[in-house]
Amino acid sequence: MPVIIGTAGHIDHGKTSLIRALTGQDTDRLKEEKERGISIDLGFAFFDAPGGERAGIVDVPGHERFIRNMLAGAHGMDLVLFTVAADDGVMPQTEEHLDILHLLGVRRGVFVITKSDLVDGARLAAVREEIEVLTLDTTLEGAPIVPVSTLTGEGLEALRGEIGALLAASPGPPPPGYFRLPVDRAFVIHGHGVVVTGTAIAGAVEQGGTVRVLPGNETARVRSLEVHGVPVPRAGHGQRVAMNLVGVERTDLGRGHVVCDPRLLRLTERFDGHVQIRPAARRPVTSHARVRLHIGTAEVMAKLVILGGGQLVPRASGWAQLVLTEPVLALRGD
Incomplete structure (x- = not known):
């Protein structure tokens, strides 16, 4: 793999x-x-x-x-x-x-x-x-x-x-799932158009296939794919991928966006997750605290609502709901 x-x-x-x-x-x-x-x-x-x-x-x-x-x-x-x-x-x-x-x-x-x-x-x-x-x-x-x-x-x-x-020591086959690539770079190559790069974290994509860009809900066609600078017909989970996309503008995407399978449509502004507080944290985290959520390559402000109320001290963990200021693509296990 x-x-x-x-x-x-x-x-x-x-x-x-x-x-x-x-x-x-x-x-x-x-x-x-x-x-x-x-x-x-x-x-x-x-x-x-x-x-x-x-x-x-x-x-x-x-x-x-x-x-x-x-x-x-x-x-x-x-x-x-x-x-x-x-x-x-x-x-x-x-x-x-x-x-x-x-x-x-x-x-x-x-x-x-x-x-x-x-x-x-x-x-x-x-x-x-x-x-x-x-x-x-x-x-x-x-x-x-x-x-x-x-x-x-x-x-x-x-x-x-x-x-x-x-x-x-192979970790085994890649996990199943629809193609997802959090974008870390986007640029334009003269004569070719928009190129994005990132690490594919699930699924696979093929040259000539259709993908969706989220947020923004733009649809694009994959003109070409490269892995380590070598053209390939197919790329997927665990690979550094460069994708030349047709049908989107450079202003439509950048770091924090996700290029994904068209069947992935639903963004969310809230989800539940298991939270662990760093040992080096200087103070407890209280319910309704404002935090920065890093997911994929995106960074979003959020409110952390501890389920059951109270606070989480350094080294502690517990369940909480994150209420975001803008929607993200988040799936179970992220």
């Missing part, structure tokens, strides 16, 4: 440098990113494993100001490369990114101790212990930990082996 690899980790802990060392591809595509030396938006690449599998890569920013971009990239992640710099150790966004991945249920990954050439063996052992303690009682508890230097190349082959082993 196709797999999406994502990155996670604190700013300047070497996520983009690691992807460049593994793939030879630079995921920083914006001028500002290259000038400032930090990732601001999502970056994309692919990884060819020793066993022949090709996996898509989504490289996310680590700065706390760009957490919404990190969330937009994390929604379709099957496997994570989680970087922790050897000189810094665990930092605030290390903890925040781990909380997010735990809430999303990401269970496969490798912790990469980057910049290993800067420290001695005792420091590497200390950082390894920090990671092991931090991940206790999370979905990534027990994940392999590999020290790596992108400067000397030390540890890269061991890391490739760990990634290959995780990719070879």
Whole structure:
């Protein structure tokens, strides 16, 4: 089954440098990113494993100001490369990114101790212990930990082996469902028209088929499909997909929209869900609190109504209803 690899980790802990060392591809595509030396938006690449599998890569920013971009990239992640710099150790966004991945249920990954050439063996052992303690009682508890230097190349082959082993351990067939692709980019190519990209989270789509764009309820035809830059007649769950659409304008869609099967029509402005409060939360969450909902690549303001009233303290969980300021496409299990 196709797999999406994502990155996670604190700013300047070497996520983009690691992807460049593994793939030879630079995921920083914006001028500002290259000038400032930090990732601001999502970056994309692919990884060819020793066993022949090709996996898509989504490289996310680590700065706390760009957490919404990190969330937009994390929604379709099957496997994570989680970087922790050897000189810094665990930092605030290390903890925040781990909380997010735990809430999303990401269970496969490798912790990469980057910049290993800067420290001695005792420091590497200390950082390894920090990671092991931090991940206790999370979905990534027990994940392999590999020290790596992108400067000397030390540890890269061991890391490739760990990634290959995780990719070879297939999680089984993709879940059933209608095609859905939360859009993370939309642009126009002269002579071709509107192109959208995203991670397909369910179902499949074929060249020449019809899709719907939500919200907006626009109908479009799929002129062509690409996966990792290669034209394909069909694409689906677990793949990074680029779609050339006919019948819509660039202004009709962007990040936060969903390209989906035409049979998916119903948007909602309220739904019930199980809510878990981060351990690092500074205060309890009370009923009717205003929150930001991140679903797919969308970000929507909402009111959180705790079923039964009361409040949820850090580490607690319970059922609540989310009342949104604008409609989204939300299905059971999202």
